[in-house]
Amino acid sequence: MKLKYLLLFIYSSVLLNIGISQNTYCLNISTTDNGSSVTFDWSLSASQVVAASIEVIGTGDLNGNSEIIGGFGQSSYSGSFDWSKSLSGIITFTIDDSAPLGVVLPSPPNTRFSPDCSIAPITLSTFLATKYTDKSSKLEWSTLSEFNSEYFGIERSNDGASWETIGKVAAAGNSNKELHYTLIDDRLPLMRSNEQLFYYRLRLTDLDGTFKYSDIKGVNFNRLYTSKVNIFPNPTLDRINVDLSGLDPESGNSEISMFDMTGQLILRKKVAGNGIELIDTQNLSPNTYNVVIRQGKRIYQQRVIKL
Structure with a gap:
């Protein structure tokens, strides 16, 4: 099993060692799960006092609330850091998603931050579509994490091939907590005929326009048969x-x-x-x-x- 993480270094104004001024730098980590913690290294340079924080987002099999342990001997990192010169050597942090600490995995050498946050903007955990009333459907979905997410486009089809957008729901932007969303579809046609199916899917959209689709869910109005499946x-x-x-x-x-x-x-x-x-x-x-x-x-x- 693989553990996948996204480490976010978020700051107000700083010039990192690759020479590009950004608001967020990212580090993707993927490692084999044979312990309760993951250790990784990086080197970092900054040109001024940095008002910053570090966040961890799990994008795969991460369980529980993560924290960052290590580095300057602190248990977490937020606030203002004076990195006025290039920081020599390697700083080591450990992501731990369980307590107490278990086996620390070997760390990859010389990992560096990058402005390329090439990770799915939204980690969708559940998506449900059910009959709400005789004239409406209820859509419910949850996310485990969101990074630079903009909105959820809700699309509907009556044949599973041709789709129309029936609504948009704003996303959280950045989150490493489970979030829940709901939308009631009572748009035309208001009357559903016997055995008529409506299909739904979510368009998970990033701030830069990147998107992916969820699985397709269906709602059957006026279900006539009595079998369970x-x-x-x-x-x-x-x-x-x-x-x-x-x-x-x-x-x-x-x-x-x-x-x-x-x-x-x-x-x-x-x-x-x-x-x-x-x-x-x-x-x-x-x-x-x-x-x-x-x-x-x-x-x-x-x-x-x-x-």
């Missing part, structure tokens, strides 16, 4: 809808797996909530596949034919 269309050409609306979300998250007829695993996906999951099948060979949904000790299976 339903998969459609079946047979299918390019995608299937796995409708988990009949499951009780209080019973925990679900896991969707797809196998071919030899038992080989094709895909596995963990799902929160009880909405509709859209699964792309266009790259699968024409055949029969077994879709298995697990929620706790309960197992639901259905065969799907790919044309």
